[in-house]
Amino acid sequence: MxxxxxxxxxxxxxxxxxxxxxxxxxxxxxxxxxxxxxxxxxxxxxxxxxxxxxxxxxxxxxxxxxxxxxxxxxxxxxxxxxxxxxxxxxxxxxxxxxxxxxxxxxxxxxxxxxxxxxxxxxxxxxxxxxxxxxxxxxxxxxxxxxxxxxxxxxxxxxSVPEHERTVRAAELTAALAEAVTVQDVVGAVAEHVLAPFGAEGLIVSVFENGRLTRVGEVGYPVDYLKRFEGPLEAGLPVTDVLRSRSPLFLESPADIYQRYPAVTDRILMGTSPKMAWAFLPLAASGRVVGVAILSYSRPHSFGEADRTLLTTCGALVGQALERARLYDLEHARAQELQSALLPRTLPRPPAAVAAARYLPAGRGEQVGGDWFDVIPLSGDRVALVIGDVMGHGIAEAATMGRLRTAVRTLADLDMSPDELLGHLNDLVSDLGEDFYATCLYAVYDPVGRRCSYSLAGHPPPVFVYPDGTVHSPVLSPDPPLGAATPPFAAHELPLPDGSLVVLCTDGLIESGAQDAEQGLTELLRVLSRAAVRPARFTSSDEEADARGLEELCDTVVSELLPDREHTTDDAALLIAHTRAMPADDVASFGLPDDPRAAGRARELVRDQLSRWGLDELSMTTELLVSELVGNVIRHAKGPMRLRLLRSRSLTCEVYDGSLSTPRIRHATYTDEGGRGLQLVAALSRRWGARYLSDAKCIWTEQDIPPAAPARSAAQASASRSAANGFGDRLAATAEVAAP
The missing domain is CATH 3.30.450.40 (GAF domain)
Structure with a gap:
């Protein structure tokens, strides 16, 4: 200036x-x-x-x-x-x-x-x-x-040296005024104090809970410094400095031997002996917060001007050190909070393998509110989420955690992307006028091989197709959450098997040197060059697939943020490699809209599971499909459709034309019905409902057991007979409460 x-x-x-x-x-x-x-x-x-x-x-x-x-x-x-x-x-x-x-x-x-x-x-x-x-x-x-x-x-x-020392003291003040972290303070002292005062060594320690903790040093081997670690002892120079709050200047080994004979060998001998010292108390807010020690490799005489100026510098360093410690403490807590709220590991559902990076700002005072997530959904679908709470600080990190939790809760309800963002917008609006967030929510369906998504003020997704083509749809995004007025626009496009979905926050593509559009163009260039053929990710080895995605994340980050230490915004990156479900693992059947549907559904389940070699699940699945179809016959309306999906688990889906919501009832001992969904919950790993524009789907999931010895034909026949009889009774008595 x-x-x-x-x-x-x-x-x-x-x-x-x-x-x-x-x-x-x-x-x-x-x-x-x-x-x-x-x-x-x-x-x-x-x-x-x-x-x-x-x-x-x-x-x-x-x-x-x-x-x-x-x-x-x-x-x-x-x-x-x-x-x-x-x-x-x-x-x-x-x-x-x-x-x-x-x-x-x-x-x-x-x-x-x-x-x-x-x-x-x-x-x-x-x-x-x-x-x-x-x-x-x-x-x-x-x-x-x-x-x-x-x-x-x-x-x-x-004299010229005295003049230079005064200049350096003034420069030290400027450097300390700009210092943010404790290490910044140590660096400022090392740069602006050591050379002007002819010192070769520096130790800066903070005093807390009765002991000194070293936070920075220059000119000392680590082995030499270890002998001074531990609780503060009596009879040491630093102990006297902390007690008296006055600086101590020792100009030669004779000085220290005369005043501290008990510790002379400990201080003088070793791999880094020093011959003169200046012990400066670092004071702030009326108390000593630490000690700075300047040391010399030969005896040194401290003149009155030197002593006065070093004492003044110590006071300035103490104030800066206390401020920096408070910043470091708040920053560490904010980072711990943010790390705890972000997913430690990403799930690996059958439809996608993903890798992600969260990059805190290299410069700046606070953490941010960027987040990402991968959420398995029913029918082997997977949700990919990325968002950014505007602003920096603990409040924004906490808001990020609330939004991530809300997204997971809403995702469990199997909402469409545009509907989910509408509910999320209401949540952000309730937080106050000063809270805004951007978000992109995408759902990949491995059966239909399509990706549907909505975005609120967020950078668009980028798709890398199996032939190497890189594409980012040109969209007019809705305003950020908290400033938008639903409904949000819904987007959908086909996604071939083996495609990559790349999501990021603006901190990755936008900076003071380039706007978001230029950054997005650079991201497309990097992806086009680094993933010319996504075939590198099509390995049947899931671990190799994950390693390839991790390498791609590192490549993108290093190319787009080559100087991360000087960035002022945090950034998040999520890359997912999608995997379509083979046609042989999908079986879909129409069912008659009459009471015969339950029996027909059991036959279809029995035959299909036999072709898949899953006879062991036949009895349980027949019971489940009987209950689901019976509910449709009694409480909903057609047309009905049955779909079976074979993946890491077996999914059974029954579609009908009603939008009523099923829920478990608490039947009493004398009730003749009302226990059907209790049976569904007991027999399946999980179950639920999702809604389409004009229909709904009730689904169940069962674990596929490891290969077991085949049952005898008599055992299989007896199981089928029992399932048929029990299934018929369920179809006649199943109940579901309509809203």
Whole structure:
């Protein structure tokens, strides 16, 4: 950020003035960050005219800067008062109508006396404290040096090393102001403190629950540091520093031997001996939160200026470290919450094998609300879901969990994609006006080999066909959940066996360097190149199939997000390889719309299971189909249809023309009916109903047992006779409660 140039300020384009402008811009930023201000100004004094001319400002509007562009040394304003008195001047109130709570001005003193003033507009009524004022004086001294350097000569009476240390201290303040994590803080200290003070080693530790925990180090082997791990012990330099809250400077091995003879060997001997140390307490909010240790490979003398500046740096680091620890704690909890809400492993239903990636933002303060899921449905269908809660933070991660749970609950009701998004939209709307989410819900039917889907404000799906063609439908998506007005548009397309379905959130394809349309084009290019022939995924080996999808996910992520550490949004990716059900595993039959349907259904089941080699399931399946058909005859209407699906389980489906909802009744001991669906629930692994536009389907699923010795013909005949008789009785007495 360059300083604002007020009207009347000098415009000399010479290199000296340009360099000074950059230096003043840095000084202003450090002054504002160091005291938590709103803005800052620098005035230069002209002894001949008695004027103070504004030469740089930061965070101050042009109108406000114009009011103090030219001041008289006699005016009753903070810069003039600080110049006349030669001391720091602080006043309350907003002198420039900028919203400031007060003003603090520091005189700029050169080799021959006062040369100007540095003014900071305060944002609060409490502060700055002594440490912040000390740092402000250091920034003012550095600013004065650059004002005197207009002729290209270094200021009188200052050594170059001391000047560089002051510059680095100002740069440290800026780096700490931008530090987010604890590791950012450690990196800032290592970059801006070690070299200026001639140190070779750094250890930063936090103090918590009576022990020090190392969070970062530079210049030390791990083996050497292990000897200092564990509970805090008495008689150590760090123990004294934590107790007294005062820095400790040990300039040679003789110093440490004289003060800490019991631990001298422990500290000096080993793979990384040091010869001088600066132990700096890191304080924040009135308490010590840690210790920073600078170390030297040879004896080192700490001058008064070094000690003062290092003490000031320690206070600044302590505040930044405490803020970073709070961020790390919140960020870790949010990530734990989000990880717990996302699926740990994806199911592998017969119709699809899937792989996914969740990529948290590389930069930014919070986690996001992206999620994905794979949900097995009845009839071997599978739902593929991906969504994104807008915003970042724990609240958004929790909302993501609620939406994922809601989607799973609604999916169990076998709703169509557009209807499911309608219910989900109601849920998001109830959360409040500030909550919005995008979502794509797709259902793949391996029997019909079709994919139906709806989307609310979400990037469209991408399909990779077996011949290598990559296709993304051009759609006009509905608004996001929470802002949409149902109904949502329903889309459907045929999907050949072996196709890939690719779903992603906008964090994968959209960034500051490209919009979503450009990112989608890049995704199509990557998929076209990486999966030219999805035949690589058609292996009958499911594990090999899954490994291929994992590799493809890695390829897509590395191509679209090559610099993940600098991304500002989280991203999710879900890729599924679809598998159609072979025609030989599907059997569909029409049934007569009369009481003969139950007997006909049992015959069809018996014959079909015999052809499939599943005679062991014949008796149970005949009982189930008798109950389902009997319910249709008594409580629903035709036309009726029976469908059997052989997969990892055996699915029995009975279709009818009624939209009434079946439910289990609690029959009493004297009731003659009402137990049919209880029998269905007892005999099947699971059962349910789904609804089409003009019909419904009642379905059951049974586990297919491992191969067993074939039963004798007499046993099979007896089982069929028992099933026929019991099935006829069920058909006559089955009941279902209509809504």
């Amino acid at each position: 360059c300083p604002n140039r007020p009207e009347g300020a000098e415009t000399d384009p010479s290199p000296a003035v340009g360099a000074r402008a950059k230096a003043l811009a840095l000084a202003l930023r450090q002054a504002v960050a160091g005291v938590g201000g709103r803005g800052a100004l620098v005035h230069r004094w002209d002894p001949g005219t008695g004027r103070l001319d504004l030469v740089a400002s930061d965070g101050v509007s042009a109108e406000a800067a114009r009011r103090w562009a030219v001041l008289s040394e006699e005016q009753d304003v903070p810069p003039s008062c600080a110049l006349r008195r030669g001391v720091l001047v602080r006043t309350a109130g907003d002198r420039l109508a900028t919203g400031a709570a007060g003003t603090v001005a520091v005189p700029l003193v050169g080799a021959g006396g006062p040369i100007g003033a540095l003014t900071v507009l305060l944002s609060g009524t409490d502060g700055p404290d002594d440490v912040q004022l000390s740092f402000l004086h250091a920034v003012a001294a550095w600013t004065a040096q650059h004002l005197e350097r207009a002729d290209g000569r270094p200021p009188h009476g200052e």
